[in-house]
Amino acid sequence: MEWFDAEGYTIARAVVQRGVAAVYVLAFVAVLRQFRPLLGERGLLPVPAFTARVPFRAAPSLFHRWFSDRLVAVVGWVGVLVALTLVAGLPQQGPPWLPLLAFGVLWALYLSVVNVGQVFYGFGWESLLLEAGFLVAFLGSDEVAPPVTVLVLLWWLVLRLELGAGLIKWRGDPAWRDLTALYYHHETQPMPGPLSRLFHLLPRPLHRVEVLANHVTQLVVPFGLLVPGPVASTAAAVMVVTQLWLVLSGNFAWLNWLTIVLACAAIDDASWRWALGLVGVDVRVAPAAGDPPVRFVVVVLAVTVLCVWLSRHPLRNLLSRNQAMNAAFNVWHLVNAYGAFGSITRRRTEVVVEGTRDAEPTTATWHEYEFRGKPGDVRRLPRQYAPYHLRLDWGMWFLAIGSSAQLRWFVPFLGRLLEADRATLRLLAHDPFGGEPPRWVRAHLYRYRFATPAEHREIGQRWVREDDGLMVDAVDRARLARMHAGR
Template identity: 55%
Template sequence: MAWFTDSGYALGRLLFQRGLAALYLVAFLVAAHQFRALIGERGLLPVPRFTARVPFRDSPSVFHLHYTDRFFALWSWSGAALSAALLAGVGDLVPLWASILLWAALWVLYLSIVNVGQTWYAFGWESLLLETGFLAVFLGNDEVAPPVLVLWLLRWLLFRVEFGAGMIKMRGDSCWRDLTALYYHHETQPMPGPLSWFFHHLPRPLHRIETAANHVAQLVLPFLLFTPQPVATWAAAALVATQLWLVLSGNFAWLNWLTILLALSVVQLPGIYERRLPDAPLWFTVLVCAAAALIAVLSWRPARNLLSSHQRMNASFDPLHLVNTYGAFGSVTRVRQEVVLEGTTDEVVTPTTEWREYGFKGKPTALKRLPRQFAPYHLRLDWLMWFAALSPSYAAQWFPGFVAKLLENDPALLRLLRDNPFPDTPPARIRARLYTYEFTDWTELRAGAGWWKRRLIGDYLRPVSRRDL
């Protein structure tokens, strides 16, 4: 069975597995720290309410069988502990069968969270983490050389991530086709990073080069992943470089880092970390072949989606998220809008009422505050606030509850914010106002205006009290 494995990919597997364990750790920490306010028993979209109306077959999760906040916390911290163990190399210290079980347990732990996470977990990188994590179950450990079939499935996944994103751009917004998308994107992306201001102010010809390079990376390089070495390695290295550019220019949770890990699984560097590992035992070969056959069958709909003129973006075709379709920014927002929440202690609102703003950790509010780097950590509330600014319909399920929690000074929710302007007593009324936000220019920045300037559009939510809600 020598054809089945290739020791030349031992380094790629090592980097991939350690990196994946690290991203799992981040994902479980995000779940543990944020769930009470978002999906807890008293959260904005409680898990028990969701499981009462959605059957297990549509969202397989342990929380259909039992849910309490304490149990969810234990589940999340167990995932974090197992991730840390695999990051430390435990998977290579145990027998092959035990390593498979450890990676499978990690996948089941996170699947149970995603499938009850509702809109807070409706991001493409959730499905990507699950699909990647499922393939990692069959990569083996130091007892066996990396199985070639799984390595090809990882390339197929990377191809769909990149080519899907490229096609959704070409079929979507015209600014991708005329190379002007990055005139706007660095400023209007969901959560700018500390360097986004500087990326936005690059010369426009360089923005056009950025956009053209993005098309090459997403529409050309993915095909080279299936060519012989070393061409495939060089293509993967180029994809890593483009993803690092995205890491520097924004906050996209673990999407870019997970794409980098997929690219590293392609890398083969002769003379570096060369190890002759044993061939696969028969039972492992049968197991991997069965998993590969399953993925091949489930790939039909995602593959057809790539070629469809009605391409779906970031969609799952099965409740286990085994094979999905991906894409990003099929349309680019030209103007950045932000919802700013304000509170007052006045029971009766008058023209002299003093309003105090709530500050968010990631999304822009304070004009003089430089955007922070959070990725690969994911600020779920901040991201959903960006969608809320695009249209109130995106936030209809949870925004009224969010305001109600602010009027109560709910501790779990306030921990998701940067600061609370009412630390002692809750506000009497809350309002939300919609602004356009723009980056300042170099002259305004040097004059002390800060990183942002804004213009009021109008009310997003009129002043409301606890009685109103």
């Protein structure tokens, strides 16, 4: 079975399997903490209403058969516990079908979540996690060498991920082609991090160098993955360094970290030993115990053929002038198209939600609700939340740039604030009313920009904002009910 085994990638398998499992831990923790107020029985977009109008064949999920908030909690806890065993490497110590079964459970459970998650789960990294979890399931256990065909499929995934992101930028916004995209991006990205303002204030010539380096990393370097050994290992290392730069400059959920983990699949054992040897770590790889079972080989080859066949869709997408960004071509989220920031917003608009307990809204004193991640308080330093995903905060960014799809949940969100719904309030950083219901709420628009160094020294603010009018005027429960009925 020498043709089937990739003996020189044992460390890569361990890193990728455990890394992908770690991301699943975060994903299921988010299910436990956020799913109920967003999508539960009384959520902003309740799953029962979705499954009533969307058939199972269009969005396969165990929640089509039955749904309850308690079942969601069971799914979340099972996902966390199974993923933790994989992070610890326990299933990997058994026969090759054991990690396959464990990752299969994670994939099936998370597919059930994503397929009913609607706009709150409409992100490219959801499909990326599902595809990654499906593929690493077939890498086997410590008893056998990693199957070479599965490794090639992982390299193909990383190539699609990086090349798709590079092409969508080049074909999309001219700011990427004239190297000016980072004049705006650090300031207008969905969720700035604690260092984003410092990145934004870098000299503009350096921003142009950043964009050029990004193009090289995404449009040229990925082809190095096609040359296994030192070339592919070097290409993967360049991608890892680039992704770490992105980690420092913003909050993109687990997209960057999962890309780093997947890129490690292309680093061979010799390169790992050399790199770790530089820091005094001596790594010894135990040889596989024996040949893989024939049934395992047959299953892996069948999956390989399936993924090669499904690859025709993303390949055509990469070659198309009308390239789709973050597209899943099947309901199982296997072999998808990826990309990010095909267009760059030039200014930042924030929706600031306010409430008051005064009787008359026109003369009221308004108090702001503070979200965990998105900008609000102009003095507050943005926090680093990635790789954790704050779904409500991301939805508020899309709402601010004019996404009509977000309005379906925003009106119910205002209603939950008027009710002082505890589950909803736990998604926020600060409730100005201490758990008591306000009389009125409204949505105010502001233009935000990073404060210059001089402004920061003078007024102590990290942001400067200007009033941009009202998005939703003052509403109480009665008015909101009429709005909701008229949607």
